Every structure is written in C-alpha cells, then in structure tokens.
C-alpha cells in the first residue's frame with residue numbers, strides 16, 4: 090500500500106507559511122509559482138503537483154531525485170526541510186530563478202552568441218555528467234528546463250526530474266515525440282524503452298543547435314521528417330566519405346562543431362559519444378565567421394569547412410538570414426508545446442495548433 094504521510098509534513102493552510110506572488114510556469118504534471126517564505130523572508134519556487142493527477146510513486150521519485158541532485162552547483166536546489174503536502178497536492182520547494190528559463194532567452198531564428206552558448210552548455214554538460222555518474226538519465230533536456238540566474242548566463246541550473254529514471258531501466262513508450270526526442274524513442278516499436286544516458290546526449294545536441302540558431306533542426310527525428318532526412322543523408326554520405334551537400338540549416342557551423350554534432354546526433358545510440366566529449370570543443374570556434382551575426386569584426390581567419398561547396402541532392406544552401414535559415418520555427422513550435430502542456434482543452438482552442446502537425450506530439454517528452 091502506498092502511504093503519503095511518511096515523507097512530507099501535512100499542512101492544512103499553506104498560506105500561513107507561503108504567500109503566492111505569481112505563476113512562473115506550468116507543465117504536464119503541475120504548475121510552478123513564485124512565493125514568499127514568510128518565515129525566512131525569502132522568495133522561492135513552489136512546484137505544485139496535484140494529487141488527483143500525480144501518483145504518490147511519481148512524486149516520491151521526483152522529490153528524491155531533486156533532493157539528491159541538489160548537491161550539484163548547476164542543478165536547482167530543492168529545500169528538503171521546507172517541502173510539504175496539503176490535502177490536494179504535493180509541494181516541492183526550490184530556489185527561485187529570477188531570469189526565467191533558457192527558452193525565454195533564445196532569440197527566435199537567431200540564437201544566442203557563441204560565447205553565451207558555450208557558457209551555458211558547460212554548465213548543463215556538467216550537470217548531466219553528474220547525473221550520468223549517478224546512473225540517472227534526465228530524459229527531458231530542453232531549454233524550458235534550464236533556469237537562468239544572471240544576465241551573463243554564468244549561473245544556469247537544470248530543473249525538472251519528473252522524467253528522470255535509472256539508466257538501464259525500462260519506460261513505457263509515449264505516443265508522439267518532441268524535437269529533442271532521439272530516433273530510438275521516435276521510432277520505438279516495442280512498448281518498453283530501455284533508458285540510456287545516450288538519450289540525454291541526443292537532446293543535448295538538439296539543445297546546442299537550438300541555442301545557436303533559435304530554430305529546431307527538425308520536428309521529429311524520423312525519416313519522414315524532411316529536415317531530419319536531409320541530415321541523415323548527409324551523415325550517411327559523410328560516414329562513407331563521399332561528398333554531399335550539408336543541409337543549409339547546418340551551414341553556419343564550423344567543421345569542429347559539425348564533428349561534435351555528428352558524435353552527439355548519431356542515430357545509433359550505441360555510437361553516440363558521452364556528454365563529457367563536448368569539453369574537447371570549447372576552445373574551438375563554433376560559428377563560421379561570415380555567419381556570425383554577433384561578431385564585431387568580419388576579417389578574422391577562417392578554418393577549413395567541409396562540404397560547403399560540394400554538389401549533391403541536399404537542400405540549397407542559403408545565405409544566412411532570419412527567414413532562409415528557419416526550418417522549423419522554434420518560437421512557434423515551442424509555444425505550441427507549452428500551450429499543449431496547459432491542457433488538452435487549450436490545444437483544441439488554439440488556432441495555431443489546428444494547422445500544425447506538432448499538436449499531437451506536443452504533450453510528450455523524450
């Protein structure tokens with residue numbers, strides 16, 4: 090029998106201790122509010138998981154992982170002693186991130202400057218590496234789950250351990266996928282999917298692309314997706330050492346960055362690199378100079394790039410500007426995903442969704 094009173098103190102009136110200030114976000118399983126802890130006179134984030142929609146087992150798992158992982162400097166701090174439950178909900182009390190999440194900071198169709206992305210990715214990679222060392226897989230790496238604490242991105246933290254599972258365990262296949270889902274999840278035939286840290290590596294690669302471009306590389310990592318298929322064709326030719334035109338949405342990246350993309354975004358999970366691999370690339374230039382809209386000078390030396398001038402059957406390479414590089418619109422698609430997370434009723438009333446194939450896929454994670 091499940092018991093709910095062994096883990097958290099039950100509070101009759103949460104308002105006695107916490108004053109709600111405003112809603113910070115909502116997701117599949119609950120909502121997050123900014124509150125003032127009256128006792129400590131400190132602002133904090135309350136993640137409210139309704140008992141009607143959250144099994145005790147799921148809350149218990151997320152709570153425990155959140156506490157254990159708090160030890161890492163790039164993972165959100167969960168205050169074990171302050172969490173509580175009411176008659177209706179479990180409340181996880183966490184430190185408040187004043188600058189919101191990374192999604193809100195990425196300029197759509199433009200992306201963040203290379204330097205900022207490197208600063209962010211170093212921290213996210215370190216957090217994921219820590220998780221993987223503990224034998225845990227996050228399974229929901231995306232910009233909405235990376236919180237920002239300062240304008241220079243020197244302090245960012247990973248949140249949301251609701252999907253986290255032990256490496257080597259099995260999870261039920263979900264219907265649909267999101268752009269961060271790896272191909273083995275998108276294409277899963279069996280009902281049970283083996284959890285592996287390589288899932289996070291794939292999502293990290295997509296996150297890297299999104300942060301640098303403000304676009305998604307594809308909507309789904311499936312051959313039926315034209316952008317994914319283009320990437321796949323290019324990758325296959327590259328592996329056979331034959332020349333093939335790099336799809337235009339990858340055109341701005343240096344050959345070094347394309348190398349790490351190939352290692353992280355390998356369709357075969359067994360061939361994917363570890364998260365730590367990225368650390369070998371921080372000193373390299375990631376964006377080709379002529380495409381770097383954030384650069385100050387245009388006349389710096391360039392590395393030798395691959396495939397740019399070769400002919401092939403891939404998409405025509407376009408000059409980089411906001412319209413030609415946009416494949417899957419980052420802002421629209423992520424907004425669709427966010428809207429969908431607020432409830433299925435909203436999905437049906439949102440005009441945007443009616444014309445988008447992502448509607449049915451938006452409710453799931455990798």
Ligand SMILES: Nc1ncnc2c1ncn2[C@@H]1O[C@H](COP(=O)(O)OP(=O)(O)OP(=O)(O)O)[C@@H](O)[C@H]1O
Pocket residue numbers: 113114115116117118119120121134136165183184185186187189190229233234236248249251430
């Ligand atoms: N500590 C925090 N400080 C500030 N905002 C936060 C904090 N935690 C969460 N949020 C906001 O609330 C949103 C949802 O949080 P969270 O991902 O934990 O909920 P969820 O229900 O698990 O969401 P999802 O279904 O998307 O995984 C985040 O994207 C973020 O914008």
